[in-house]
Amino acid sequence: MIFRVFLLLLMAGPLWAVEPGEILDDPVLESRARDISKGLRCLICRNESIDESDAGLARDLRLLVRERIVDGDSDEEVVAFVVERYGEYVLLNPRRNGINLALWAAPPILLLAGLAAAGVFVVRRRRSAWPDALTAPERARLAELMDE
């Protein structure tokens, strides 16, 4: 992130599918616009963010995002504005609320469950490990054999 800002300061607007004419003059605002664009889906494309897309609709959205930023909206306000118009579907980063909590909780919960299951399995393997500790009669028999 810091690197990107650094780059922006160094050069006049490093961007992806953004046309040179769209770039804002203020590099700080532009980098904010770019970060927001990367999290918004191009609605008519297939799994592309508006930042990557060459589609006209993506361009309109990019310009809209920049317009809102120049008008003084915070990042959250810009995203809220776009979501209000186009629905939650535009967010590439799913919101952490409602049923989506299950999605976000799945990786850590599954990992813990997997580790617990593996732990139980490994401990059981160890318990049954080395059953060759000799029983008393066996030890006696061994001693007998050794004496011979």
Added chain:
Amino acid sequence: MIIEIGHFALILALAVACLQMVLPLVGAHRRWSAWMAVAEPAALMQAALLAVAFAALTYAFVTSDFSVRLVTANSHTLKPMIYKVSGVWGNHEGSMLLWCLILALFGALVALFGGNLPGGLRARVLGVQASVGVAFLSFLIFTSNPFIRLDVPPMNGRDLNPLLQDPGLAFHPPFLYLGYVGLSTSFSFAVAALIEGRVDAAWARWVRPWTLLAWLMLTVGIALGSWWAYYELGWGGFWFWDPVENASFMPWLVSVALLHSAAVVEKREALKSWTVLLAILAFGFSLIGAFIVRSGVLTSVHAFANDPERGVYLLAITGVFMGGALLLYSMRAGAIQSVGVFGTVSRESALVLNNVLLAVAALVVFIGTIWPLAAELVFARKVSVGPPFFEASFTPFFMALALILPIGAVMPWKRARLGRIVRAAWLAAVGAFGIAVFIWMIGTGRTILGPVGVFLGSWVILGAVADLWARTGREHSGRLRRAVRLPRADWGRVVAHAGLGITMIGISLLLAWEVEDIRIAREGETFSAGPYELTLDGVEEVQGPNYHSTMAEFRVVRDGRAVAVLRPERRIYPVAGIPTTEAAIDNGVFRDVYMVIGEPQDGGGWAVRTYIKPFANWIWSGAVIMGLGGALSLSDRRFRVAAGARRRAMQLVAR
């Protein structure tokens, strides 16, 4: 006429597959050796018939026979020959024919090289393999027949999607299919073992080379696809967490887990029922992948041929095979007993952890991929799950895997001592840390992820070296000779692990150090990107075989020395009416200079994008090296001769 021969061969192949499915399975159950013996000739015959069908379709494409509907829809007389051939599988019907051909080829390979398998197991494996063949052949013939003729052939075809007219994409699907379909063999072995109720070291030794082969092809296929996306889509991304990419990544993850757990079964007779489950799930994810790609239910950039009816059929195939196999598993898994025991600190435990991480990672990718569908169907909530989710939830799994990998690799079986592990691996850890510090210093104040990724990658690579070192004993004299004499499977493991490390370094540094520049450039203008000076020498119109091109010429100079001349293009394919961008890339070991030319601007000049992509080629080189490791391992004497397996099999019969 040739088309009809192909069509006829296809239908005959379905009939042969039906016989190959029923007779050997019944024969193995009743111990009728004559019925069991049908399996091998049927497998060879099925493969031969499908080869004839495939050759006939290829002939139609090569000769541009526009009386065939498929050729009209996907070819054109002006298309270069290589894309006429690759056009055979650059569409839904042809790619499903390729799928069936590969499925039958794997069956034929089992028939040819399965001489050392016990008769019953071989018959059952081929029978199960044929049942998959029956499902896909009937899918092909009844919903997606490639040999349908047109009543009135047009003068010329509608051309192949220009994005697919590319050498990288020409060979991406065959490799990917070899991987997907190769996992069907592991599946057949698993189901056959469940029917027999016997899983032992010998079984694992037979399953491993097939899984290894499938994994190898999948690795190369995924790398080819990622490389293609990198240079063709015009912004130099290499992975997008697109549903279709995930569809190939899930079976890859599960097959990696399967390779490692099968090693435990082979060496230690533990983790048996888990390994069988993985073998079933690996192919299950392949089927789900086929469903996702072919139905287009999850919209993505790859869904160039989709149809709901086909989607339902594929979903049914997935449901029947997974449901059936898992039901069988639930009934029989209890009977599979693992005898091997091991301590908490042992290679077995490390591989269990490896399997947990890989399996959960695959599950996470799966959940993220189908979440939009589930949320909409069940909760009426239309959401997207994009790269931010996958990056946040998947990356920790791979970091953990990289962290434990070298430790697990130097651990002995059964019981390990921490002191010896530390002795074997401390130098690798110190070395990796040193490299990471160096990376941190030359990239001051940028991002922590770069050095962390480089640490993990170097740790994996140096860990592989430590593994090799430990494997060749303590004596220094004659180490080289001993290294040369190591089994190729050991070399394969070391090389594949090192390849993973190389890929990890490539990804980390590309993400950390990429330089981007977008601007309007006029002819003769010079500008800089990173340490490079770029001059736009000129823009000209060029006529290609089946496209018009606008080609720019850039001179790339660094410190006064000419580095390269780059010619990025914008192409228009008039028949398909689709424009594409052709990036120009100067490939290097430590960086790529990547240029794309955009629209001409109103005030004169051209929109130009320039990227300096450090270590980009390491990503795919690493994948190729991983594949090479797989190939080395596959050539191991143990798999070729399988002498131990034969002895083992005889013991089993004797029991």
